[in-house]
Structure formats: C-alpha cells, structure tokens
Amino acid sequence: MAGKPVPTPSKNPGDRILCIDDIRKQALKKLPKGVAASPKDFINSGATEELTIRENTTAYNKYRIRSRVLVDVSKADTSTTCFGQKVSFPLGCSPAGIQAMAHPDGELATSRACAKIGLTMAISSFANYGIKDIREAGLSVGPIKHAMQMYTLKNQEMEESIIQEAEARGCSAIFLTADSPVLGVRYSEWRNDFRTPDGLGFPILGWDSERIRRQTHDDSFTNFNDDSHNWTRDIPWLRSVTKMEIWIKGVVTAEDTLKAVEMGCDGIVVSNHGGRQLDGVPATIDALPECVAAAAGRLRIHVDGGIRSGTDLFKALALGAEYCWVGRPTFWGLAYNGQEGVEMMLETYYQEFKRCMQLCGCNSIKDITPACLGVVRSDGPLARL
Template sequence: MSNLVSIRDFEEHAYKTLPRNALDYYRSGAGQQTTLKHNRQAFSKYRLRPRCLRNVENRDLSTTILGERITMPIGISPTAMQKMAHPEGECANARAAQAMGTIFTLSTLSTSSIEEVAQAAPRAVKWFQLYIYKDRELTRQLVERAERAGFKALVLTVDAPLFGLRLADIKNRFILPPHLCLANFEGTKSKGMSKKTDSSGLNVYVNSLFDSTVEWKDIAWLKSITSLPIVLKGILTAEDAVLGVQNGASAILVSNHGARQVDGTPASIEALPEIARAVGDRAEVYLDGGITDGTEVLKALAMGAKMVFMGRPALWGLVQGGEDGVKKVLTIIRTEFETALGICGCCRLSDIEPTMVVHESFYAKL
C-alpha cells in the first residue's frame, strides 16, 4: 500500500483487482455518463485564492455536525453492497471511520446489517441512509432498528423515485453474487434480486419495491416515527432545498447520486452555491460527488458546504486493504486538505472565506 499515495492510485488498483460485474456496478453512472465525468471535471473550473502571512502553525480540522464533534469535515457516503469490495464490507468501512473520528453512512442496500455495523464500530458516528419502501411497515422497522443501534441521523435519499439506467449493469445483467444478500432484509422476500431478468437485477428489485409515490408530505410521516434528525440526500436545486427545510429536514446533502440517476444534471459542486445561499442559514449543507483530492474539500467548504462525503474512494480503499485501506484513503485526503488549508492562510474551518474560491471566469474578466 506504500506506493499508493493518492485516491486515484487506489482507484486504478481497484480497476485491476475487482471482478468486472462488481467494478462496473461501483464505477458506472447513468446514461452516457457525461455527468459522471463532469462531477470530477467541474472542480477544475474553480480556482483557489490563497491568503498569505497569516500564521498557520496550529491547525484544527474538527467541526460539529448535527451536534456531534468529529475530527474533520470529510465523511463516508452510503454505497451499497460493500462485501463485493471486501469480505468485511461495511463493517470494515465503519471501523475505519471510527478510527479516523468521522461519520460513516450505512446504505439500506448493505451486505452487512444495521446491527452488525453497530457492533463492529460502536463508537463511530453512524448515519443510516433510507429508502422508503412500498411496505411502510418494513420502512418503519428499518428506522426503529437504526435508532436502537445508536445511529445518529437518517439520510433520506430523495432522488430515486425510479432507479437510473446504468447501462453497464443492464448489459451485465447485474445481480449480487450468490454468497451475498441484502443483510438488512435477511429472512424476508426483500433480501435478494431476481436472476430471471434481461436487465439489471438491482433495477428490477428497486422498481418493484421502492415507493415511487413519495411526496414532500411523507417527510412528516417519517418525522412522526423517529426522533432522529433527517438529512435529505439528492437535492440539486434551491427550490427543493427550501421545501426540504420547510418540511422539517435538519440538513441538505447536495448530491446527484454519484451521477447514477439521470445523465445531464449539474455536477454537485455546481449546484452547491445556490443551495447554500437558499438554506445555509437554516440548515446544515453538505456535498457529495466527485471529491478525489483535499483541495476539492477546501473548495466545497468555501462555496457553502459544512462537510463533504465520499463514496467510491472508500470502496477503492476497501478493495486494497479493508479497514486499513479506507483509513489510508481518509488519511491521504485529510493530509491534502490540511495542507491546502494552511497554504491558503487558514488554521481552522471558520477561517475559510467565500472569496478564497472563484470560478475561472473571474480571471478572464481581469
């Protein structure tokens, strides 16, 4: 692992290591994957404006998110079926987050159960990502299990009334490997995917079981069955961010689902500023999508995010070395961010100023 010094090194290693079906599932985006590329490329359109001679000897990356103190504003996004990347899957990922003092988000569609993850990483700040199923009692049970297991927030994914068309999964007729199942549904008909399909087994699963009738009013139903704060994941417009806060969300996670839902949306970083301006004084705002370097964390925070989350980079760490691989990925991006923070004249997150980042067009006008 010593020769892997950037997140992209880990990604290249995973591309050479993972079975094709699993690799295509993890790395693919929707449609022609234009937004998938753009999620990364859009960061290069923004320029850092470092400030000098500010005494940055003592730096502190810690912050408070939904009342929980964490060591850095970099957490782990929910990604499904992590045991395809490593036998310990979500449990190893959660332990890495615990060791690094940051937030781990468990997917509904995980291959380790809520209870297994809670036992594996009892001191981690854990959030549970939720889809609302047609079977509301099943949904209620998931929420209650997460609360009992000590999870600190619910991350409601709001951008998946249908699952996106991921062409690689359709071509591969993707299903979970036979030795794995959706662990949160062990003992129910929802634990697996049909093999009798000419499409992606995951798409068939989602479109048959997820509730596509969900509306804003259903957030009130969710709030009625839980005392946990609700984070809305998948918001890309100021209008929806405002509606989310009005309906009781504690935070907005700006995200295009890793570019996996519909091609042609803005990159997450492009959507961030309008959402931060619209609701940043009333709710916490986070960003997910395209982060591969610590300088991008700094850009996101200067543009209005309180924290960023990464999904695929943690998977690439899992592939390379389980818990240790994820810790290495988090250490790399933490170091890159701390270095950029200091060079730009900041000792703490509160020192970051919006004027430290501008769009490239700023310089074209000079």
C-alpha cells in the same frame, strides 16, 4: 491526528500510493471481473452517457484557490462537528451499498476505519451487514456517529421497522434518498445483466442471496421502492416515527432546498447519486451555491459527488458546504486493502486537506469562506466569488 504517512514505500515506484487516483488504479487491479473489469463497471459507472459522473469531478477544476501568505498556521485545526460529535475533519463515508463486493468485511471494515480516523459513516439500506453489526464494528474501535439511509418503501411497515432498529442501535439521522422514485437508465448494468454477487445478502431488508439473484438490480428496486413518495406525505410521517434527524439526500436545486426548509428538515445532502440517476443534472459543486443561498442558514448543508482530493474538499467548504461525503473512494479503499485501505483513503484526504488549509492561511474550518476561491472566466481574469 496520528495517521499513516500518505506516501507508501514500494519496490515498484509505479505502485506507490500518493493520491486517491492511485488507490483507484490499484483497486481496479484487485476487483474480480464482472465487478470492475473496465471503467464501465458497476461501482464506477453512471447513467446513460455518464456526463454527470464525469462533471462531478471535472467541475472542481474551474475554481481556483486564492492562497494567502505569511500566516502562522502551526496550530491549524481541521476538526469540526457532525451530528453533534467532534470529527477530525469534515469528511464521511456515504451510504454506498454492496460494499462486500469489494472486500468480504464490507461495511464492517468501513465502520471501523471511520471510527479509527474519527469520522462519520452513513449506512446503506443495501448494506451486506446488519445495522447492529455495523454499529458495533465501529464502536469497537471508538466513538462514531452513523446516519441511516432510507428509501420510501411500498412496505411501510418494513420501512418503519428499519427506522426503529436504526434509532434503537444509536444512529443519529435518516438520509432519505429522494432522487430515486425509479432507478436511472444505467446502460452498463443492463448490458452486463448486473446482479448482486452470489452469497451476498441485504440483511437490513431481510433479503438473502437467492432472493436477490432471482431478479436484476433494476427489477428488485422497482418492486420494493415507492414511486409515489412526496414531501407532504413522507416527511410528516418520518417525524411521527422517529426522533432522529431527517435529512433529504439528492437535492440539486434552490426550489427543493426551500421545500426542505418549509417541511422542517434538519438538513440536505446536495447530491446527484454519483451520476447514477438522471444524467445531465448539474455537478454537485455547481448546484451547491444556489442551495446554500436558498437555505440562508435555515438548515445544514452537506455535499457529495466527485470529491477526489483534499483540495476538492476545501473548495466545497468554501462554497458553503458544512460537511462532505465520498462513496466510490470507499470501494476503492476496500478493494485495495480492506479496513487499512479505507484508512489510507481517508488519511490521504486528510493530509491533502490540512496542507491546503495551511497554504491558504486558514487555521480553522470557519476560516474557509468564499473569499478563498475565484472562478476561471473565459476572458482571462480570475473572478472573485
């Protein structure tokens, strides 16, 4: 993978980009006030007291890596597959909406960056560009697979139309966001009366800027989203209207994993909506093991939430995830430098992940197993998984 070197030279050493948090810090300097004036902004904030959003990241710290030595890792291969296509390493850009808040090119830049690095992207229903444009932007650079994120809509005809458009344009999977019958209690959005910035529309939903800005984000979601969604009604209906894979996004329990198996879903994304829905639910890295155990290999498992380094990515794979997704880092990359910023963000993950693999004696993704990790115990000794 011929990417840019991670260290970025600068006349001011404090501005060098060496890690994902460096990109975040630089991005926050560039985002306009009202989008990221403080840590409690729309992009970076979560629900109520923001316990879950913090733990999504900090929960990784209790896992320790059991590195191995004297292993020939000169030909270590980070590649895997996602939606049947080879990818350079197991990371994709998750379906984060309103990306044009961070950079005018928004989802177009993200799609091009993912294609250039050789990864996948999921398209949000709240994207600022249409499915056709996002797909074509990526394909103009190279082969790329996209998933289409969907909510269950009160207007089922609109929902079916979006699904058919996604399939016609070549999307590979539906990511049904199942954790959002209503929006979470988001103090930050309410205090700031968050509304999508003027001039940005949601073409996938057919909404222009004027319509969007007449209502708060919370009110507009309540008016279009169907809070009567349920397994027995919606999964069979999706099967009847599309041949795309059907994934359930927002699973954090063994019970819902088993339900996804029962309903014949293709996979789940272990996710808590980036801590933006119900505060106090477990960090996704903590929910992952029970979901993996419940699935017992009967469906595929991806994970998102709080992955802030290549080492975090390695830990998630060791705990049973097949593939990982990031959302906020995409905004940070966009705000930092558009498409090139997203590429830098993805390259940073890649470089860290590959070195972690090599330092652990892993030559391929299949070598990353629970034996690679231990968990810190209160009484001192490291416990093997």
